[in-house]
Amino acid sequence: STSLSQLSPDQIRARFSAAMSAMYRDEVPAYGTLLSLVADVNGEVLARDAGLAADLAATDQLQRISEERHGAIRLGTAAELATMRRLFAVMGMYPVGYYDLSEAGVPVHSTAFRPVGEAALRHNPFRVFTSLLRLDLIADPMLRAKAAEILARRTIFTPACLGLIGKAEAEGGLSEPDAERFVAEATKTFRWHPDALVSAELYHRLHGAHRLVADVVSFKGPHINHLTPRTLDIDAVQQRMPAAGITPKAVIEGPPRRNCPILLRQTSFKALQEAVTFPGETAVSGSHTARFGEIEARGIALTPKGRALYDRLLDEVRARIVPAADGSNAAEYVAVLEEVFTAFPDSWEDIRAEGLGYFEWSATGKPAIPGDAEALLAAGVLRCDPIVYEDFLPVSAAGIFQSNLGDSGIQEFVASPNQQMFEADLGAAVLDEFAHYAGIEAASLQVSLKALGRA
Numbered sequence: 001s002t003s004l005s006q007l008s009p010d011q012i013r014a015r016f017s018a019a020m021s022a023m024y025r026d027e028v029p030a031y032g033t034l035l036s037l038v039a040d041v042n043g044e045v046l047a048r049d050a051g052l053a054a055d056l057a058a059t060d061q062l063q064r065i066s067e068e069r070h071g072a073i074r075l076g077t078a079a080e081l082a083t084m085r086r087l088f089a090v091m092g093m094y095p096v097g098y099y100d101l102s103e104a105g106v107p108v109h110s111t112a113f114r115p116v117g118e119a120a121l122r123h124n125p126f127r128v129f130t131s132l133l134r135l136d137l138i139a140d141p142m143l144r145a146k147a148a149e150i151l152a153r154r155t156i157f158t159p160a161c162l163g164l165i166g167k168a169e170a171e172g173g174l175s176e177p178d179a180e181r182f183v184a185e186a187t188k189t190f191r192w193h194p195d196a197l198v199s200a201e202l203y204h205r206l207h208g209a210h211r212l213v214a215d216v217v218s219f220k221g222p223h224i225n226h227l228t229p230r231t232l233d234i235d236a237v238q239q240r241m242p243a244a245g246i247t248p249k250a251v252i253e254g255p256p257r258r259n260c261p262i263l264l265r266q267t268s269f270k271a272l273q274e275a276v277t278f279p280g281e282t283a284v285s286g287s288h289t290a291r292f293g294e295i296e297a298r299g300i301a302l303t304p305k306g307r308a309l310y311d312r313l314l315d316e317v318r319a320r321i322v323p324a325a326d327g328s329n330a331a332e333y334v335a336v337l338e339e340v341f342t343a344f345p346d347s348w349e350d351i352r353a354e355g356l357g358y359f360e361w362s363a364t365g366k367p368a369i370p371g372d373a374e375a376l377l378a379a380g381v382l383r384c385d386p387i388v389y390e391d392f393l394p395v396s397a398a399g400i401f402q403s404n405l406g407d408s409g410i411q412e413f414v415a416s417p418n419q420q421m422f423e424a425d426l427g428a429a430v431l432d433e434f435a436h437y438a439g440i441e442a443a444s445l446q447v448s449l450k451a452l453g454r455a
């Protein structure tokens with residue numbers, strides 16, 4: 001049973017999210033610049049779009065926007081992944097979805113740890129895109145064995161952190177002072193270590209296998225590689241980045257700009273060159289690109305039918321044009337993207353009528369009339385708002401990975417999704433995102449009808 005003096009997982013997550021943001025702002029000053037740019041643009045959007053501001057306020061979502069972040073980490077072993085699952089569970093974050101990135105030339109597979117309940121998301125929607133390195137995709141058996149040996153020797157969690165995870169599990173939560181210590185200890189796992197675990201020679205061999213292998217294997221822990229704020233106008237932020245001294249990637253990933261935003265749009269700026277010391281008889285200094293910046297705009301969560309349409313349209317776009325890393329065909333790419341996506345309905349009414357997206361129902365306070373949910377909606381007794389997409393997109397994630405690996409990082413792997421292996425390593429099944437959104441929609445309708453005295 002939970003004692004009264006315990007902090008809730010939501011409260012611990014909010015503190016952790018703030019602590020990570022403070023740490024990353026210290027480590028990567030451009031992140032601070034990006035945060036103020038996003039805050040300016042979000043403020044302007046809310047000031048000029050009273051309708052949007054009112055909708056966000058009515059659905060209790062205004063508060064979360066300015067606090068909203070996601071981060072990303074890359075782990076080396078099954079044991080690290082399993083302990084990470086336990087660490088995130090203390091903060092009410094659970095693995096949702098399986099992403100196979102091998103298909104896109106990156107030797108990892110991933111999940112997103114995030115809050116799942118609607119109330120938890122409103123409290124603080126912090127998420128961490130978490131990848132596990134797939135050594136089985138590294139061709140050279142000697143190098144593979146060496147990498148496995150190095151990873152097996154490192155410990156990425158502090159003893160105090162492991163102790164507090166165990167305590168939270170045994171006691172069903174953490175007291176305020178324990179939670180405070182837990183946040184401080186857990187944050188250490190994600191900090192940047194400029195002193196590498198491996199010699200410069202081995203670093204270069206790992207780098208030769210894949211940049212990502214070097215990034216995971218060479219260091220003491222899974223440094224957070226970006227922290228992403230959510231913006232209400234990603235095109236405006238992208239446009240203003242150069243003036244703030246930040247160079248964004250060539251194109252925004254995901255769907256085009258629309259009246260009714262769907263899923264997720266993301267853009268990032270290039271990784272930093274960071275000074276690294278490699279150990280050895282005489283320590284060598286060098287550099288590594290590990291960390292970058294990213295912003296995102298979130299739209300409505302799509303049903304399987306809507307997602308299938310999205311995937312088909314994106315495939316159609318990519319069959320016609322692939323955005324070049326140097327931005328030389330950016331305008332043409334955007335034109336094709338916009339043209340192809342005219343096939344995706346762009347009003348909330350059509351998206352709902354065609355069963356393409358998930359909506360949350362609520363009662364407006366108007367007196368009830370006879371009739372079903374549709375009649376009540378038409379009469380303004382009930383309202384329907386789009387449910388925000390809380391997850392990620394494999395093609396977009398791959399584009400973010402690639403832009404930060406550099407053009408020479410692009411490499412072919414045999415696509416080999418292995419969700420079973422991932423879940424065995426994780427020690428749990430990942431949650432199904434569609435079931436989760438469908439559940440929120442169904443529950444909201446039921447609660448709204450009940451409030452009106454309907455069964």
Ligand code: OOG
Binds near residue numbers: 398
């Ligand atoms: C993760 C990239 C994926 C996103 O927003 O799609 C991601 C990584 O580079 O480790 O964060």
Ligand code: NI
Binds near residue numbers: 070072129226228
């Ligand atoms: Ni990201």
